[in-house]
Amino acid sequence: MPPFDVPEGDPFGPHNLPYGVFSPPGSSERTVGVRLGDHVLDAGAAAHALGSPYASLLARPSLNPLLAAGRTAWSDVRRALTAWVTVPAHRETVGPLFHPLSEVTLHLPFEVADYVDFYASENHARNVGQIFRPDAADSLTPNWKHLPIGYHGRAGTVVVSGTDVVRPSGQRKAPADAAPVFGPSVRLDIEAEVGFVVGAPSQLGRPVPLADFRDHVFGLCLLNDWSARDVQAWEYVPLGPFLGKSFTTSVSAWITPLDALDAARVAPPGRTHALLPYLDDTDEEPGGYDLRITVTVNGHTVSEPPFSTMYWTAAQQLAHMTVNGASLRTGDLYGSGTVSGPSERERGSLLELTWNGRDALELPDGKRTFLEDGDVVTLSAWAPGPDGVRVGLGEVTGRVTPAV
Incomplete structure (x- = not known):
């Protein structure tokens, strides 16, 4: 099918146009691409052929120059791209610059500056609390409803979709063990998340208010925060996640611009505690996103977490991340935290789906508690x-x- 003739209703039609970085068939050169249906447009070549003033941002091996250009440039480029793939007068020029998606090599679309991961799903936090603190009066920690809890991860281990995940090794200690042992993780898990990609930087010492979220965040992508639960359980007291999380974080090859998701904006769940002014989004535009996620293991659906249930929004996470004056850099990535809904079929991790290994998942290719090689x-x-x-x-x- 010709690249312009995307079937009506295709989820990657001209209303979407996510950005990535690819190498054409037979080449190792990287350049910015835009997905349309099952094809990829060489955005830099198209911009050059049509005399776009933004050609220098698109004919690059990374999205970072476009990210750094700011919101006005993002909007201008998106309008231009929409015209290039929909206006018949451009077909002769733009048509030869498409490549079949199946024939290109996709790369990590941006250079990750910093990586932060949050813990924003009340359903997930309550499940975890009930698993590990079953006798507690409240399954949430006392601070949970007052601020978005997060931790700093490792930017250098963020990888693009399709990259193998080597089973990590580390220390682990079961409650009955006299001493810790070292070896491959036996409780390797996933976390279904959404990642937000920062474009325009901010000044050190100046917090980013809620209202400025869309001036700094370019778009979002799916994110899998792979987790070694046994390593994490032994190491996380008192400073939190470290080696149990830092070995690999997978992100999509495609970054969906926020402008493509205006129709998906929704209000977050009702807040049960008063928020401090810098987090109070009562008078802001709806901060949630209605994203319907599906998780499969070996092709079998195990969960369908709804992102609309997330208690803390991406704008609140950004505001909290910078309220102490920490600055943003182009390419910063922050994860939403595990997305889990209220029902068992909507839990975004195997930790929850199997209740810490107690209840094995019945899959057509065998039972699972945690992941196998x-x-x-x-x-x-x-x-x-x-x-x-x-x-x-x-x-x-x-x-x-397998572990190395």
Whole structure:
């Protein structure tokens, strides 16, 4: 099918146009691409051919120059791209610059500056609290309803979808063990998340208010925060996640611009505690996103977490991340935290789905509590778009390989 003739209702139609970085068939050169259906447009070549003033931002091996250009440039480039793939007068020029998606090599679309991960789902936090603190009066920690809890991760281990995940090794100690042992994790898990990509930086010492969220955040993507639960359980007291999280974080090859998701904006769940002014979004535009996520293990659906249930929004996370004066850099990535809904079928981690290994998942290819070598995990998602059409998010896939 010709690249322009995307079927009506295709989730990667001209209403979407996510950005990535690819190498054409037979080449190692990287350049910015835009997805349309099952094709990829060489955005830099198109910009050059059509005399766009933004050609210098698009003919690059990374999205970072476009990210750094700011919101006005993002909007201008998106309008231009929409015209290039929809206006018949551009077909002769732009048509030869498309490549079949199946024939290109996709790369990590941006250079990750810093990586922060949050803990924003009340359903997930309550499940975890009930698993590990079953006798506590409240399954949430006392601070949970007052601020978005998060931790700093490792930017250098963020990888693009399709990259194998090597089973990590580390210390672990079961409650009955006299001393810790070292070896491959036996409780390797996933966390279905959404990642937010920062474009425009901010000044050191100046917090970013809620209202400025869309001036700094370019877009979002699916994210899998792989987790070694046994390593994490032994190491996390008193400073939190470290080696149990830092070995690999997978992100989609496609970054969906926030402008493509206007129809998916929704109000977050009702707040039960008064918020401090810098987090109070009562008078702000709806800060939630209606994203429908599907998690599969070896092709079998195990969960469908709804992102609309997240208690803390991406704008609140950004405001909290900078309220102490910490600055943003182009390419900063922050994860939403595990997305879990209220029902068992909506839990975004195997920790919850199996209740810490107590209840094995029955899959066609065998039972699972935690991941086995060779398992392939895929996150996919869609969001409501304009006029009832869906906006597809690029999937995230990773295959577990044995420890080295």
